[in-house]
Amino acid sequence: MRIALDAMGGDFAPEATIKGAILATQKLNEDDIILLIGQEDVIKSQLAENGYTGSQIQVVHASQVIEMGEHPTKALTQKTDSSIAIGYGLLKAQKADAFCSAGNTGAMLVGAMFSVKAVEGVLRPSIASLVPKLSGGIGIMLDVGANAECKPEVLEQFGEIGSIYAHYVLEIENPKVGLMNLGEEEGKGTVVTQAAYQRLKANTSINFIGNIEGRDLFNDKADVIVCDGYTGNIILKLSESLYDILESKNIKDPFFDKFNYEAVGGSPILGINGNAVIGHGVSTPRAICNMVLHAQHMATSRISERFKKNYSE
Template identity: 30%
Template sequence: MSQLTVALDMMGGDHGPSVTVPAAAQALSLLPELNLALFGPESELSPWLSRFHLQSHPRVRIHFCTQQVGNEHKPAYALRHLVDSSMRKALDTLAEGRAQACVSAGNTGALMAMAVKVLNTVPGVERPALITRLPRAGGGYTLLLDVGANVSCDAHQLVQFALMGEQASRHVLAVTRPRIALLNVGAEANKGNEAVRQASRTLQALGQMNYVGYVEGDDLFSDKADVIVCDGFVGNVALKTSEGVARLLLGLGRRRGLGWKMLTFWLKKRLSHLNPDQYNGASLVGLRASVVKSHGSAGSPAFLNAILQAVAEIEHDLPASIAHRFDTAPQDSHAR
């Protein structure tokens, strides 16, 4: 595409520029068509920009800010008082049309509040949802949403998440007819809370959607669904638990001795696809532009993957496809 610009909050996360600057430099080297807009305080950002020769890079625009959003800041405070933060300025650039996507590893609540305020949701979407990829047995990916943006959801919102997940699977992962499922405590029709049961009834009534019913937690990495829908509380716990188990398995071989070294080699060969860093980057879908949330603890390779995720969403114009899906959804589907 002729214009490909991603705005980066360089100060988000646990490590700031020591992670975000090397990732930005690598992204530029991998993608010759990519332009970056970088945001952060001059005193902290400039030394790292100099180290990686980005201060005069022809495809980099640098914007120095006087504030940054910390993990301790509540969303309401960040929204009202941190208007010159790297997170807010990156989102402002997106709203002004000078970038097509934004990536931040910062405070999730603040990012959600600012993104909704600055960008607004597409018509018909009540609240954005965080969506992420999970590796699937036999290859491929399953999309899981919401993974933390909305800790409590009603049936209408779960249906909206299903519609957005369907579009993400179709347009970003090229699944022709995505299978949609609800995450539940059992596969039987009478299981789950009222919100999940009502959402299931609504999704069954949507004739154009390939709804396959309930899946349980042990189906997350199976091939039973292409999109799995849940509220943000359940999704975040499921995601973090999965990441913890993956890191446990990948770290078992870090012990001394020949046997452990052999185990390390086997684990890296057989389980490398489970490394959570490969799937870093949860998108806030439902907004008028693409916003990708990186893990706060992400290293440079993981933050790079979040940038690449943002680029993929620009290339497939995911916000526009979601807006079109809501335009064509039946009026009685509770999607509005």
């Protein structure tokens, strides 16, 4: 697999991304390649400084960088030689099997829509987040921020897309789909969640188990947690803050360690014609390494092709 990595993305780039790429080479398969995109001279000198002499990292030059605060659409239109633009170019041309970046989230999302585009039949691509489960498993929650509000049919499709991801990437047989709501009973919630409930219930391609509540996030009621991006984003950031709170109190626990964004491996963009992962802005080398491994796992699972097969064929 060829994993493109934005060397310039993230608050600690390029130092953290380059170190993260080197870490990843120790865990990837021998024939996997990392395409490290960014300012060639800087990357090459830092690879040398870090003593990297292998051949699994190939440098792809990009003369421009989209900064964290830039307007996504404007930046992508103007900076056609930016690392994000080049990364998506490689993905579109199938010169990369996956692309990941800890840079500007909006630019990563808009870049996907500009280049590889949404899979035909997918109403709204989404950003998903992996959810650690108390039992030791992993679930997936979507959307966590790409679509602040969602129509019922979009929420229904999140149930399908999440199920496909859970099946092929998380390797969960017949994943359980739950709709995040304020009560378990049918008929609870907003007009949109009520309508989404009926659509999910009638959808025979998924294993819908009904509404779930905030307290069910970490238990095994649902493998796929469906919600709009406003709600998912609040849940995600609240959960992330727990790790920081516990760490500040010197409380260590293997379960809560999984809330550490460094361990999570970034958030996949689902429903586009390619495998893309967005990393946390403050990504450390460990976080970058896990993001690359996540991207490789998505590519190996051929998840983007599964979406195409499901919706376009």
